[in-house]
Amino acid sequence: MQDNQHTLSILVDNEAGVLARVIGLFSARGYNIESLTVSEIDQATNMSRITVVTSGNEKIITQIKQQIVRLVPVHSVVDLSLGEASVEREMALVKVAGVGQKRVEALRLADAFRAHTVDAAVDSFIFEITGRTDKVTQFINLMKPLGLVEASRTGIAATSRGAEAVHAE
Amino acid sequence: MAIKATGAEIILNVLKDQGVDTLFGYPGGAVLPIYDAIYQQNHINHYLVRHEQGATHAAEGYARSTGKVGCVLVTSGPGATNAITGIADALLDSIPMIVITGQVGTPLIGTDAFQEADIVGITRSCSKHNYLVRNVEDLERVMHEAFYIASSGRPGPVVIDVPKDVQFAEYEYTGELVNEHKTYKPIIDGAPDAIAEAIKLIKNAKKPIFYTGGGVINSGPEASEALREFVELTGAPVTSTLMGLGAYPASGDKWLNMLGMHGSYEANMAMHDCDVMICVGARFDDRITGRIDAFAPHCKKIHIDIDPSSINKIIQVDVPIVGDVKSVLTDMIKLWKAGNCSKTQPSLKPWFKEIDAWRARNSFAYNKTDDVIAPQYAIERLYELTKDQDTYITTEVGQHQMWAAQHYKFDEPNRWMTSGGLGTMGYGLPAALGVQVAHPDALVIDIAGEGSIQMCMQEMATAMQFGLPIKIFILNNERLGMVRQWQQLLHGERYSATYSESIPDFVIMAQAFGCLGLRVSDPAKLDDTIKEMMAYNGPVLVDVEVEKHANCLPMIPSGAVHNEMILEDVLADVEVSDAGKRLV
Numbered sequence: 001m002q003d004n005q006h007t008l009s010i011l012v013d014n015e016a017g018v019l020a021r022v023i024g025l026f027s028a029r030g031y032n033i034e035s036l037t038v039s040e041i042d043q044a045t046n047m048s049r050i051t052v053v054t055s056g057n058e059k060i061i062t063q064i065k066q067q068i069v070r071l072v073p074v075h076s077v078v079d080l081s082l083g084e085a086s087v088e089r090e091m092a093l094v095k096v097a098g099v100g101q102k103r104v105e106a107l108r109l110a111d112a113f114r115a116h117t118v119d120a121a122v123d124s125f126i127f128e129i130t131g132r133t134d135k136v137t138q139f140i141n142l143m144k145p146l147g148l149v150e151a152s153r154t155g156i157a158a159t160s161r162g163a164e165a166v167h168a169e
Numbered sequence: 170m171a172i173k174a175t176g177a178e179i180i181l182n183v184l185k186d187q188g189v190d191t192l193f194g195y196p197g198g199a200v201l202p203i204y205d206a207i208y209q210q211n212h213i214n215h216y217l218v219r220h221e222q223g224a225t226h227a228a229e230g231y232a233r234s235t236g237k238v239g240c241v242l243v244t245s246g247p248g249a250t251n252a253i254t255g256i257a258d259a260l261l262d263s264i265p266m267i268v269i270t271g272q273v274g275t276p277l278i279g280t281d282a283f284q285e286a287d288i289v290g291i292t293r294s295c296s297k298h299n300y301l302v303r304n305v306e307d308l309e310r311v312m313h314e315a316f317y318i319a320s321s322g323r324p325g326p327v328v329i330d331v332p333k334d335v336q337f338a339e340y341e342y343t344g345e346l347v348n349e350h351k352t353y354k355p356i357i358d359g360a361p362d363a364i365a366e367a368i369k370l371i372k373n374a375k376k377p378i379f380y381t382g383g384g385v386i387n388s389g390p391e392a393s394e395a396l397r398e399f400v401e402l403t404g405a406p407v408t409s410t411l412m413g414l415g416a417y418p419a420s421g422d423k424w425l426n427m428l429g430m431h432g433s434y435e436a437n438m439a440m441h442d443c444d445v446m447i448c449v450g451a452r453f454d455d456r457i458t459g460r461i462d463a464f465a466p467h468c469k470k471i472h473i474d475i476d477p478s479s480i481n482k483i484i485q486v487d488v489p490i491v492g493d494v495k496s497v498l499t500d501m502i503k504l505w506k507a508g509n510c511s512k513t514q515p516s517l518k519p520w521f522k523e524i525d526a527w528r529a530r531n532s533f534a535y536n537k538t539d540d541v542i543a544p545q546y547a548i549e550r551l552y553e554l555t556k557d558q559d560t561y562i563t564t565e566v567g568q569h570q571m572w573a574a575q576h577y578k579f580d581e582p583n584r585w586m587t588s589g590g591l592g593t594m595g596y597g598l599p600a601a602l603g604v605q606v607a608h609p610d611a612l613v614i615d616i617a618g619e620g621s622i623q624m625c626m627q628e629m630a631t632a633m634q635f636g637l638p639i640k641i642f643i644l645n646n647e648r649l650g651m652v653r654q655w656q657q658l659l660h661g662e663r664y665s666a667t668y669s670e671s672i673p674d675f676v677i678m679a680q681a682f683g684c685l686g687l688r689v690s691d692p693a694k695l696d697d698t699i700k701e702m703m704a705y706n707g708p709v710l711v712d713v714e715v716e717k718h719a720n721c722l723p724m725i726p727s728g729a730v731h732n733e734m735i736l737e738d739v740l741a742d743v744e745v746s747d748a749g750k751r752l753v
């Protein structure tokens with residue numbers, strides 16, 4: 001069985017400690033976390049969505065899903081990587097410092113990647129870039145020789161294509 | 170109708186409304202309000218243990234021998250951390266348990282206050298669920314929810330951490346029971362198509378076998394009834410894990426004895442050679458499977474389990490059925506009868522002929538001599554002399570535990586209490602207390618090792634205080650025998666730290682606690698000593714001096730396959746692979 005990357009969308013009750021429960025399960029059972037995002041999605045129903053990118057063979061992924069569902073505050077787990085019907089995006093703030101030719105080149109690449117300039121000083125920029133993870137990574141790598149200071153990434157937000165909600169009621 | 174109550178009173182009200190009349194606990198500053206409320210009521214009996222670990226094991230014994238939820242009350246910090254072992258034990262053996270821990274007042278949480286420990290953090294991975302109740306308004310709901318979660322689905326321990334100010338605060342008590350949860354919804358009934366597929370496999374099987382586990386016990390006595398009926402209908406042989414003993418009677422003609430690392434030759438060989446395996450409420454633990462890639466290679470596997478995460482976790486199965494054992498077996502019986510399956514089934518005679526040949530190896534046989542008591546002989550005699558009484562057995566952990574499982578015969582469920590998943594030395598004595606509380610007139614015996622008994626021996630004082638006439642039956646080999654056995658087998662007979670030079674005089678120790686202490690070393694006097702133990706109306710400790718170097722056999726060494734088991738005492742000559750040595 002082959003290891004593959006899977007994006008899991010986990011709908012949870014937004015109670016104290018719920019994130020620790022989910023994350024603790026990954027570390028206790030030795031599963032990977034490659035990316036993690038958490039946010040409240042609906043204040044009225046008090047629910048949050050945790051999006052985890054993990055990897056493993058089919059058997060491990062099934063086991064991960066079943067272990068997560070077993071946690072009491074978890075409503076549902078959906079594997080967005082089954083089929084190709086999902087959209088995944090990540091945002092990063094990329095700080096680059098430099099002058100002269102490097103500065104011009106950084107601006108040119110930012111433009112090519114459709115990154116926005118959200119802060120500019122005479123010797124530095126902050127770019128905001130949104131896109132698939134590999135695109136964000138590529139942009140950050142390109143900035144390295146041009147004076148990359150640091151990059152702050154959000155982790156992945158994901159949903160399924162089409163009119164249906166990921167977590168059907 | 171709602172009444173005004175303090176947090177402490179709400180806790181006791183919920184316990185009462187949940188039918189709880191027994192609480193095992195130990196007081197301290199952070200639970201004083203609850204203890205004060207206990208003092209002022211009379212529907213709950215509180216049993217004061219001598220160490221919080223004892224309270225948790227007592228609650229486990231109580232729960233496992235009754236099917237009810239075992240309840241524990243301890244204080245914050247060290248009280249709660251002392252309870253961790255029992256919480257972890259209950260999680261691995263799926264025992265329904267509520268543990269109420271006191272916590273420092275909410276304004277002090279997070280300040281490293283006196284006796285503060287992050288119990289919700291500490292128990293997150295060793296409880297089924299846990300709560301920190303910061304507001305008294307949530308207390309009643311949380312308590313009822315906790316009982317529902319602990320006792321339904323795959324049972325387990327639930328921890329409720331209650332800060333001291335919440336125990337003092339007042340709120341309305343409504344008395345409404347909770348029997349559902351927004352997100353937690355255990356599956357009870359098995360999928361009909363999976364059940365139908367399973368029946369088809371079983372009815373065409375030439376070499377079927379039932380492999381049953383603790384899930385049958387947890388599902389209640391009716392599940393054991395259903396198992397017995399289904400076994401009769403199908404005619405298939407039955408083996409069980411350590412946790413499942415008693416679900417199918419040891420006196421039944423389809424019984425193959427326990428399977429696994431120290432299981433019988435016939436059970437393990439039949440598991441290896443079967444063509445259809447029906448796993449009922451068991452979870453393919455590593456003590457059962459041996460080497461995974463060679464486990465039961467020729468069969469179709471059916472797995473009935475209430476916990477979806479148990480399915481395909483270790484062993485890939487062909488027909489998974491998620492559901493409660495009782496419900497699923499009842500449906501299977503109906504379908505079997507409706508299809509007249511018994512009539513069209515192939516004959517199982519050739520299968521039982523093979524099995525009888527394995528049985529003839531008599532794999533639990535041992536050396537009996539006139540001058541030393543063989544540990545197996547001690548269990549055999551204990552069984553013969555107690556079998557006609559209302560008897561419950563608990564154990565500690567080690568060789569004595571395995572010998573008890575091999576040589577004590579259980580015909581009913583809920584009679585056998587042992588720490589299977591966690592393997593906790595120190596479990597047996599407090600567990601016996603819990604059993605005795607639930608069954609005051611029964612004969613409750615802790616089969617112990619001299620090592621294990623020293624882990625929770627202070628609970629003999631609890632036995633005295635509450636007049637619990639438990640019997641502690643120590644197989645004293647003056648060794649941490651099970652570890653010594655592994656050292657003999659796997660570590661070149663280098664007996665590192667498995668012999669204690671100072672073992673207490675158990676007879677004097679028993680007397681110091683006010684119990685009766687007996688000692689026997691002559692096989693000819695064993696029966697009389699056991700009878701004396703049984704006749705005494707109070708707690709008794711019997712120090713049985715047994716053969717010191719006996720090994721627990723048969724044995725499937727780690728990393729070996731079922732049909733490679735060691736039958737005779739030739740341990741020193743056994744080759745164990747390096748990969749096997751790395752396994753526990």
Ligand SMILES: Cc1ncc(C[n+]2csc(CCOP(=O)(O)OP(=O)(O)O)c2C)c(N)n1
Pocket residue numbers: 565566567568569570592593594595617618619620621622644646648649650651652
């Ligand atoms: C709390 C705990 N610590 C350590 C162990 C490891 N262990 C397993 S069996 C055993 C020896 C038990 O000795 P004893 O109670 O005398 O039983 P015997 O094997 O001699 O019958 C030990 C140390 C354990 N299971 N539990």
Ligand SMILES: [Mg+2]
Pocket residue numbers: 567618619620644645646647648649650
């Ligand atoms: Mg010993």
